[in-house]
Amino acid sequence: MEETEKRVQAFFEACRVHGIRATPQRVEIYRELRNTEEHPDAETIYRRVRERMPVISLDTVYRTLRLFEEKEVISRVGALNERARFDGNMKPHHHFICKVCGYVGDVYCGAWNDLKPPKEVERLGRVHSVHVELRGVCKKCRSR
Amino acid sequence: MEETEKRVQAFFEACRVHGIRATPQRVEIYRELRNTEEHPDAETIYRRVRERMPVISLDTVYRTLRLFEEKEVISRVGALNERARFDGNMKPHHHFICKVCGYVGDVYCGAWNDLKPPKEVERLGRVHSVHVELRGVCKKCRSR
DNA sequence: GTCGCTGCAAATTATTTGCAGCGTA
């Protein structure tokens, strides 16, 4: 069995566990996402899936991605894109981000200020800065 | 001199270096951003600055933030929020993000898969995952 | 006077929602 197809099997299993239906649309969206390393956006996934499955709508893609993310079957790159948040502190530091409310807290950790990227990264481009993101649930949201 | 005000002095200096005007609006936006650790969004900054400076518009705030970011006087939390990007790979890995085109590449680095957050982070909340983000310029954008 | 910066209003873009129909358990 091909690698991607093994994953699709695991996907069916995950759907069973979460009690959601593995509809054709969802399977294709999942397959598309596993088939690429491009970290595509919703629109791109929509365009590609539609080539193989002409009857699918963009909002199904959005809805499905949101569902997958909620079930932790896929993840989102970078912060939860609610709205842009800014930071006036340009000293090296890191962030704790609450998955629930989006709260962002500063984390200082000297040891993390000079993490050395592995050499293979040169293949991708030149690194200007290294930044650690901790994701979790903040105190306030935990106590609710 | 108070800490924030020292920073505002540095801000004037930075404006001189970059050849942009340190208008009252810009000074207030910068001051607001340095005065808080909340990593506010544009709307929040707008609301707060307006209390002290009634004549300012939301788009000036947006424009100013964009300008500051470009000049590297401030930074943005998380990825450049163009649009949401998704990742079907749930194995622990890290990301290289191109500042110019938004390209996202996967980075595998065993040593980074179990970075231990400093104890003070418990003060903020419970950490579920640790993720390193490398920001830089990708090969394609460098050669242009 | 020139040119950068601003406010206003309108435009654009990404994402979400309400609703009716359809298909599967």
Added chain:
DNA sequence: TACGCTGCAAATAATTTGCAGCGAC
């Protein structure tokens, strides 16, 4: 039959843009 899932169209929310006026060099 019931209910989850879908497509469509309309709504919402964040951010950007065009334009005219104003003020600093």
